[in-house]
Amino acid sequence: MVKMTDNATGSSPYCRKAFIVLEELGLAYEKIITDPETIPEKFKDINPTMRVSVLTDNGQYYFESDVIQEYLLANYYMKPAGKIPLCGNRTLNLNDSMELTIIETILNAGVNVCLMDLSNFDPNDIKPWGWVWARDRERVHSCLNWLNKRVTPEGFKPGLFTVRDINSICALDFLENTTID
Numbered sequence: 314m315v316k317m318t319d320n321a322t323g324s325s326p327y328c329r330k331a332f333i334v335l336e337e338l339g340l341a342y343e344k345i346i347t348d349p350e351t352i353p354e355k356f357k358d359i360n361p362t363m364r365v366s367v368l369t370d371n372g373q374y375y376f377e378s379d380v381i382q383e384y385l386l387a388n389y390y391m392k393p394a395g396k397i398p399l400c401g402n403r404t405l406n407l408n409d410s411m412e413l414t415i416i417e418t419i420l421n422a423g424v425n426v427c428l429m430d431l432s433n434f435d436p437n438d439i440k441p442w443g444w445v446w447a448r449d450r451e452r453v454h455s456c457l458n459w460l461n462k463r464v465t466p467e468g469f470k471p472g473l474f475t476v477r478d479i480n481s482i483c484a485l486d487f488l489e490n491t492t493i494d
């Protein structure tokens with residue numbers, strides 16, 4: 314049976330992407346609760362990035378949420394096996410991919426900003442590469458502006474609730490609880 318990691322609260326947008334696809338495909342799966350902060354040492358052998366999300370199938374490990382989605386769709390998506398509104402438009406649309414990248418960038422940069430603020434860390438003190446972190450606050454705003462231009466009152470794609478809509482809810486929920494202004 315397919316096994317997929319999740320954090321205890323289910324708040325990981327990365328794992329959620331995989332669970333949406335698993336549900337849409339109607340695949341039986343087991344959820345493996347994994348705390349990102351206290352991953353076991355051997356987790357590095359499975360995912361060297363040391364990040365949750367990881368999927369196991371037939372004795373093989375797959376990491377990175379986009380890779381996991383691609384794997385599931387490539388191996389388990391059977392057209393026309395019923396109404397599959399989310400999976401059907403996940404991989405083929407380049408605009409979807411760009412929006413998912415933007416949402417993930419908001420999350421990654423947002424986490425960095427949050428951690429720097431909480432620890433009074435000034436990236437400008439770090440030479441020569443501090444500017445990369447210093448740019449993260451602007452990066453969040455730049456990405457949010459990009460998203461704003463594409464949203465409609467009905468969502469990002471009127472009439473269809475997609476993976477990216479759900480991911481953006483996770484991102485916005487996260488940002489509400491950060492120090493980004």
Ligand SMILES: N[C@@H](CCC(=O)N[C@@H](CS)C(=O)NCC(=O)O)C(=O)O
Nearest residue numbers: 325327349363364365366377378379
């Ligand atoms: N690019 C990765 C991001 C995964 C990710 O950042 N997961 C978070 C939990 S939501 C994590 O494991 N953070 C711990 C860390 O960055 O060390 C993916 O798409 O799977």
